[in-house]
Amino acid sequence: MSVTLRAAPTAVAPGLVLRCWRVEDVDALVEAHRDPELRARTRNPLATPAQARRWVAGNRQGWAAGRRFSFAVCEPLPDGERLVACVLLKDVVPGRADAEIGYWTAGPARGRGVAPRAVDAVSRWAFTRFAATGLSRLELLHQVDNPASCRVAEKSGFPFVEVLPARPPFPRDGHRHVRHRG
Template sequence: MNVTLQVDATPSASALFLRPWNDGDVEPLVEAYRDPTLRRWAGPPVESIEDAVEWLELQRCGWATGERLSFAVHEGHSGTVEGRLAGNVVMKRTGPSHESAEVGYWTAAHARGQGVAPRALEALTSWAFDVFAGVGLKRLDLLHQVDNLASCRVAEKARYGFHQVLPARPPFPRDGHLHIRRADTPA
């Protein structure tokens, strides 16, 4: 599936361009993962070119199976020139039911605090509900550890309502929050 999503610029934020990850993302991915905050919340670690190649292969396999639809988020887009890597958004379809899926995201250090995560998540959410409505997608779940306050703010900005606290279980050392967005959530 060759999918690209664009998010218009706002007076305070640059445009975003989302597309499936590719081999040109190896070095920017390694650079993004040098950030200790990103490594704290996102796994598995990407510490080398080899790790990045492996990570990108997982993303390609996810697209091939339809189980993990992951987008590289780039700042700005002009013609065919992408801006700097700003983050990642992903939709994971792991269960037998097509009624729900899970979303996740991370933001590169240089792009934090600029609205990248909520805007990219909103684009992914709209796309997912449009594309997968025919197979019954009605709900997207967003999970994060309770102490990840930035993720809680992103969820709220992208209209994922808090649903419940989930108990800690491996690989998560702390309790988590479950936020939910339904296909019929008003704008």
């Protein structure tokens, strides 16, 4: 579990480091989940350090099982790094052509191109890492009332494909965006 990815800087934002989650991320996770927008879009917001520790442990188990790969997205600082987002590759099954990618961005990092760069980096990694097992298609899903996610999807190379009808646990219709390997 020592995968580290990088996303290049832009004119308005520093480069990004994408890595596995660590116990040291617990306080930053709780802080990110205090954001009302993130809480509204996340099925299981993390309100306490105990919840965040369980979440980190669960993500490490996903890596160990080889089916769910969650990356902490960080901006490097002179004295460490700042958590700015999360990107998740899930439902990776050998022999299955498709998997799903999801993400969230911490409030202070929104609007600086963090999510598109991080989603693109994980997508490229996934297509390379799982090409031999047949992965050739990634889906990015979001609710229709989230135009920012439409922009992230398009900027990350996931064109819009279709509207999906609402179904539990999602109360609103959704959008499906798809990116193909190569």
